[in-house]
Amino acid sequence: MPFVPADRLSSPQNPRIKQLLKLQQKSAERRALGLTLVEGLRELTIAVEAGVPVATIYSCPELAGETGIAGLQSLFSGKIDAPEWFEVTRPVFEKVAYREGSDGLLAVLKTPTRTLADLRLPANPLLLVLEAVEKPGNLGAILRTADAAPVDAVLIGDARTDLYNPNTIRSSIGCVFSVPVIAAPMAEITAFLRAKGIRSYAAALTPTAHSYLDCDFRPPTALVLGTEADGLTPAALAACDDTIIIPMMGRIDSLNVSVAGAVLAFEAVRQRG
Numbered sequence: 001m002p003f004v005p006a007d008r009l010s011s012p013q014n015p016r017i018k019q020l021l022k023l024q025q026k027s028a029e030r031r032a033l034g035l036t037l038v039e040g041l042r043e044l045t046i047a048v049e050a051g052v053p054v055a056t057i058y059s060c061p062e063l064a065g066e067t068g069i070a071g072l073q074s075l076f077s078g079k080i081d082a083p084e085w086f087e088v089t090r091p092v093f094e095k096v097a098y099r100e101g102s103d104g105l106l107a108v109l110k111t112p113t114r115t116l117a118d119l120r121l122p123a124n125p126l127l128l129v130l131e132a133v134e135k136p137g138n139l140g141a142i143l144r145t146a147d148a149a150p151v152d153a154v155l156i157g158d159a160r161t162d163l164y165n166p167n168t169i170r171s172s173i174g175c176v177f178s179v180p181v182i183a184a185p186m187a188e189i190t191a192f193l194r195a196k197g198i199r200s201y202a203a204a205l206t207p208t209a210h211s212y213l214d215c216d217f218r219p220p221t222a223l224v225l226g227t228e229a230d231g232l233t234p235a236a237l238a239a240c241d242d243t244i245i246i247p248m249m250g251r252i253d254s255l256n257v258s259v260a261g262a263v264l265a266f267e268a269v270r271q272r273g
Contacts, residue, residue, distance in 0.1 A: 228254065
């Protein structure tokens with residue numbers, strides 16, 4: 001069956017437009033409704049391919065152009081569970097869009113719900129664990145690394161940010177959907193790692209830490225990182241099996257957490273062949 005818009009919205013006072021603004025701006029609204037926003041055809045495609053249900057599509061023909069609209073139709077045409085689709089005038093779309101240079105496509109998705117019990121890992125997993133991550137940009141960058149390396153899952157302990165914040169989705173380019181990402185209390189994550197026989201390596205500046213280049217990441221491995229400001233908490237550090245550092249040759253003693261995660265993840269993948 002053809003996939004075409006149901007209506008054209010032109011008023012910023014339309015209840016649907018008001019809800020879009022609430023979903024964009026308020027994490028409490030996203031949590032209460034179990035919904036989040038995705039802007040961009042590439043990000044939406046990744047979410048759909050990952051099986052995330054799409055509730056509603058909004059498009060601005062002036063911004064999306066024929067190519068964008070054709071891509072959208074290709075994604076949903078013929079599907080019996082295709083979402084509602086509304087066209088939006090350019091002034092209204094620019095009011096609800098949350099990034100510069102938008103391609104004129106915005107979707108409301110049902111927020112994925114994942115728990116540690118849901119996680120299905122291969123026999124020899126490689127995981128990234130982040131404690132108390134609070135910047136959507138850092139989380140998004142780490143998820144891109146996890147997709148690229150690849151890493152089997154990203155576990156967020158004591159998260160200080162909404163995993164499906166629109167800015168996380170944007171900075172991850174949709175990888176928040178392609179990579180299994182789970183938020184849980186840090187104590188539950190470290191207990192999970194022990195129960196699964198996954199050796200945990202804490203990235204931390206301690207007197208006993210040794211170079212990550214001297215470690216064997218070929219067996220089941222979890223690379224554990226803390227915040228840039230405070231590092232890992234004493235409890236998380238004590239729960240890990242080993243402590244490692246990335247040697248610094250200049251004047252600074254640490255890297256951005258997303259860069260550190262990438263260095264460690266790609267070294268582990270290199271070792272695994």
